[in-house]
Amino acid sequence: MTDLYQEIILEEYKNPQNRGIIADADLILADQHLSCGDTVKIYVKLDSKKEKIIDLKWEGKGCAISMASVSILSAAILQRKMSLAEVKMFTQTDLEKMLGLENIMEGRVGCLTLGLQALQKS
Amino acid sequence: MFDSKQYAKDFPILNRLVHGTKRLVYLDNAATSQKPIQVIDAISEYYKNHNANVHRGIHQLGDESTKAFHAARRSIADFFVADPTEFIAVRNTTEAINQVVYTWGEANIKSGDTLLTTEMEHHSNIVPWQELAHRKQATVEYVKVTQEGLLDVSDLHHKLKTFQPKIFALTHVSNTLGTLNSIEVAVHLIKEVSPQTKILVDGAQAAPHIPINFQQLDVDFYTVSAHKMLGPMGMGGLFVRKSLLSEMTPFLFGGGMIHEVNLNGTTFAEDLEERFTAGTPDVAGLVGWAAACEYLSKIGMRNLLYHDQQLVIYTLQELQKIPQIHIVGSTVPEQRVGSVAFLYDGVHAHDVSQILDSEGVAVRSGQHCTMPLHLKYDWGATTRVSFQLYNTTEDIDVLVKALQKVGQIFGK
Numbered sequence: 001m002t003d004l005y006q007e008i009i010l011e012e013y014k015n016p017q018n019r020g021i022i023a024d025a026d027l028i029l030a031d032q033h034l035s036c037g038d039t040v041k042i043y044v045k046l047d048s049k050k051e052k053i054i055d056l057k058w059e060g061k062g063c064a065i066s067m068a069s070v071s072i073l074s075a076a077i078l079q080r081k082m083s084l085a086e087v088k089m090f091t092q093t094d095l096e097k098m099l100g101l102e103n104i105m106e107g108r109v110g111c112l113t114l115g116l117q118a119l120q121k122s
Numbered sequence: 123m124f125d126s127k128q129y130a131k132d133f134p135i136l137n138r139l140v141h142g143t144k145r146l147v148y149l150d151n152a153a154t155s156q157k158p159i160q161v162i163d164a165i166s167e168y169y170k171n172h173n174a175n176v177h178r179g180i181h182q183l184g185d186e187s188t189k190a191f192h193a194a195r196r197s198i199a200d201f202f203v204a205d206p207t208e209f210i211a212v213r214n215t216t217e218a219i220n221q222v223v224y225t226w227g228e229a230n231i232k233s234g235d236t237l238l239t240t241e242m243e244h245h246s247n248i249v250p251w252q253e254l255a256h257r258k259q260a261t262v263e264y265v266k267v268t269q270e271g272l273l274d275v276s277d278l279h280h281k282l283k284t285f286q287p288k289i290f291a292l293t294h295v296s297n298t299l300g301t302l303n304s305i306e307v308a309v310h311l312i313k314e315v316s317p318q319t320k321i322l323v324d325g326a327q328a329a330p331h332i333p334i335n336f337q338q339l340d341v342d343f344y345t346v347s348a349h350k351m352l353g354p355m356g357m358g359g360l361f362v363r364k365s366l367l368s369e370m371t372p373f374l375f376g377g378g379m380i381h382e383v384n385l386n387g388t389t390f391a392e393d394l395e396e397r398f399t400a401g402t403p404d405v406a407g408l409v410g411w412a413a414a415c416e417y418l419s420k421i422g423m424r425n426l427l428y429h430d431q432q433l434v435i436y437t438l439q440e441l442q443k444i445p446q447i448h449i450v451g452s453t454v455p456e457q458r459v460g461s462v463a464f465l466y467d468g469v470h471a472h473d474v475s476q477i478l479d480s481e482g483v484a485v486r487s488g489q490h491c492t493m494p495l496h497l498k499y500d501w502g503a504t505t506r507v508s509f510q511l512y513n514t515t516e517d518i519d520v521l522v523k524a525l526q527k528v529g530q531i532f533g534k
Contacts, residue, residue, distance in 0.1 A: 004476060005531050036488045037502035063470035
């Protein structure tokens with residue numbers, strides 16, 4: 001499973017995209033894994049109809065998988081100009097594909113989906 | 123000389139490879155130990171040849187099973203130097219502590235009482251007390267842990283004296299810090315400043331490595347899990363001082379634990395071995411656990427403790443050579459038993475253990491069910507290596523080599 005730490009994950013982890021905060025965010029969504037101390041907080045700015053995400057920043061601390069996953073997810077949301085409804089359709093498999101993962105261990109699924117779960121609370 | 127490699131041959135699982143070609147280096151023993159063939163065979167033999175319900179089956183198998191049940195109970199009690207009547211079979215340490223809460227606790231804890239435990243406890247020795255305190259409008263106080271990861275004995279003295287707690291619940295060995303607590307000191311302090319205080323010891327991490335003498339320890343309750351000491355999962359023990367046991371009312375009701383049942387009411391079995399065990403017992407589990415006790419006794423618990431100490435010394439010494447690694451808890455080997463947990467600078471414990479796994483090294487990462495301790499020291503998560511009789515210093519060398527890979531991947 002060293003394959004887990006391939007280029008995409010290490011790159012996203014070392015150079016995370018969209019890290020930061022939005023002072024006048026419409027939504028602030030947070031989640032945490034108390035059993036391993038991982039936390040994420042996501043700031044979302046919506047369009048005037050409060051549907052599409054026009055800006056998104058996040059901060060958090062955690063393992064390489066959880067941080068890389070939030071990073072790549074944030075980039076995909078902004079690139080594809082996704083709506084909140086579209087984010088809700090996002091799945092664990094979509095994340096695995098984006099990060100180039102196969103057969104992730106059960107124990108790491110929570111890491112992978114930390115950011116997604118926070119966003120899907122909206 | 124302690125021949126780990128010879129003992130390792132008794133553990134079939136250690137022959138398997140992981141991730142294709144890697145030798146399994148199993149260092150997650152504080153979570154659960156592997157099982158020797160003697161234990162696996164004892165369970166299998168019971169089901170193949172003797173399985174029947176215990177007690178009133180007036181047929182040969184019923185008799186064999188009943189005899190196996192009593193013999194196993196006796197062997198386990200002997201291993202802990204307890205009387206069989208002082209031994210209540212439960213599923214695990216967690217259930218044992220809950221059993222104390224629901225029997226002794228419900229009857230004895232009143233509004234305004236204090237329950238005392240410590241900051242280094244596993245959640246299973248905190249949450250049941252918090253819940254009991256909540257139900258009874260009692261308070262839970264916690265003895266502090268020092269910066270070195272040891273129990274603050276002066277704080278214990280102070281809290282015993284000030285609060286006169288109804289019970290003091292203490293782990294024998296911390297599953298995160300590896301700290302070995304002196305039960306003798308705790309018992310002595312109680313006698314001196316708060317003689318009414320009962321003492322419960324969580325022995326889950328001690329029983330696999332230390333000779334336990336329930337009589338000599340002179341505690342009220344001692345709790346253990348079979349699966350951490352080479353026995354099967356789903357089996358554990360609560361040892362209770364006999365004088366207390368007769369005062370306790372059962373909390374699991376049903377078959378097996380009764381004296382007389384009428385539609386108007388029921389009286390309970392006088393026999394203490396039956397009184398607290400409602401329903402069909404896990405005979406195979408007891409037989410397997412007894413086989414584990416026998417296996418450990420043959421090797422000798424003193425030899426096991428010596429072996430564990432050698433591994434603790436070597437692991438501390440080798441890990442401290444790695445600048446990115448910070449040991450959690452005491453770095454004095456004699457103050458530790460069973461495990462060494464650490465932080466790796468700039469790399470999350472989950473990532474550390476995942477990379478170790480890729481080299482066949484099985485460890486544990488997270489908070490190990492000791493969240494208050496992790497919050498106190500702001501650790502986030504730690505990586506823990508923990509030992510058993512089949513581990514060798516070569517296993518630690520494989521661990522150290524695999525840790526270099528963490529540095530390579532994360533550039534730290």
